Amino acid sequence: MTGTVGGVARPTSMAARRELGDELRRLRGERRGAEIARLLGWSESKLSRIETARTGISESDLERLLRAYGCTPADRLRMRELARRGRARVWWAPYRSSVAEPYDEYVAFEAEAVSICEWEAQVVPGLLQTDEYAHAVIEVGADVSDQETILRRTALRMARQSVLTREPPPRLCVVLDESALHREVGGRAVLHRQVQRLYDASHRPGVELHVLPFRAGAHAALGEAFVIFEFGSEERAPVVHSEDLVGGQLRTKPGDVQIYRDAFEDLRGRALSISETRDCIARTGDSLR
Structure with a gap:
């Protein structure tokens, strides 16, 4: 169910997606979702779906979002890893x-x-x-x-x-x-x-x-x-x-x-x-x- 690296539990697909959404909301801070969506040429609902883990995010969209937030290199690495896990196939996928x-x-x-x-x-x-x-x-x-x-x-x-x-x-x-x-x-x-x-x-x-x-x-x-x-x-x-x-x-x-x-x-x-x-x-x- 849970992958491990060096004895540390790694989130499954949905858990990683939810954690990514939480982190992206934190990075957005006080800025309104409509403002960020307009800057990227997205609909506000698209950003909302990503932040609430109702959908995943592509590599290119994530990079644009991280640039808009002016993320540190450490944040970029962590967000990329969470997004990668969020796209991974989970063990219960066949069901x-x-x-x-x-x-x-x-x-x-x-x-x-x-x-x-x-x-x-x-x-x-x-x-x-x-x-x-x-x-x-x-x-x-x-x-x-x-x-x-x-x-x-x-x-x-x-x-x-x-x-x-x-x-x-x-x-x-x-x-x-x-x-x-x-x-x-x-x-x-x-x-x-x-x-x-x-x-x-x-x-x-x-x-x-x-x-x-x-x-x-x-x-x-x-x-x-x-x-x-x-x-x-x-x-x-x-x-x-x-x-x-x-x-x-x-x-x-x-x-x-x-x-x-x-x-x-x-x-x-x-x-x-x-x-x-x-x-x-x-x-x-x-x-x-």
């Missing part, structure tokens, strides 16, 4: 035809994060799903209409799990609602094997798993699932991904991110401890035999 375009960003953030904190109220998180459980979740998606798409999305979800075996692996902290342990996604036998996978995952280094019991009552994240990605660098701000019926939404504003951090801590504070969670999962697995 792109089966998923919505914003999913690129989600997979890129997941691949780059040093910390992943996830709250899930309905189903087991994708990074901890078995293939048959994932297949059952994906086939009921509102935008799925054929078996080929279901199989390709399932294969992608399984491939994403390799992020947990990279070196170093990310810290994965999951709070899972107790209801997800009882919802028979794919049937009772599929759920039993999924619960066993959860129990095994709870013993993996770097994985912190908590079950939010029914008795916890109301909490700060009723009705919403979300993931917080953090990257271990002051230059890369954390990102929140929240999910609803029509897709996911990314949030990067510091105030928004803090609201989700606070909600996650509220959930973790109400949840079972790690050892209590293992006992709860084990009991649920026994009841499904």
Whole structure:
């Protein structure tokens, strides 16, 4: 998922494109986008698409932009390298035809994060799903209409799990609602094997798993699932991904991110401890035999 040079993680294509856009906005400073676009003979929307990572940038356009900003040689080298990575083919490219375009960003953030904190109220998180459980979740998606798409999305979800075996692996902290342990996604036998996978995952280094019991009552994240990605660098701000019926939404504003951090801590504070969670999962697995 992530290239490494000298032990340093390198951003995947979408992550590099987003980082480049952030850097270009910083270099633009107080100048209006319309002013820069007019200077280069571009539309303002073209510059906006580059800065928001909705499109890449050619070598020639990048050079013109860097000249307009009067960049230092060091900035030029860094921007060229980010642009090169942004044009690179990512490992999940073969699956792109089966998923919505914003999913690129989600997979890129997941691949780059040093910390992943996830709250899930309905189903087991994708990074901890078995293939048959994932297949059952994906086939009921509102935008799925054929078996080929279901199989390709399932294969992608399984491939994403390799992020947990990279070196170093990310810290994965999951709070899972107790209801997800009882919802028979794919049937009772599929759920039993999924619960066993959860129990095994709870013993993996770097994985912190908590079950939010029914008795916890109301909490700060009723009705919403979300993931917080953090990257271990002051230059890369954390990102929140929240999910609803029509897709996911990314949030990067510091105030928004803090609201989700606070909600996650509220959930973790109400949840079972790690050892209590293992006992709860084990009991649920026994009841499904």
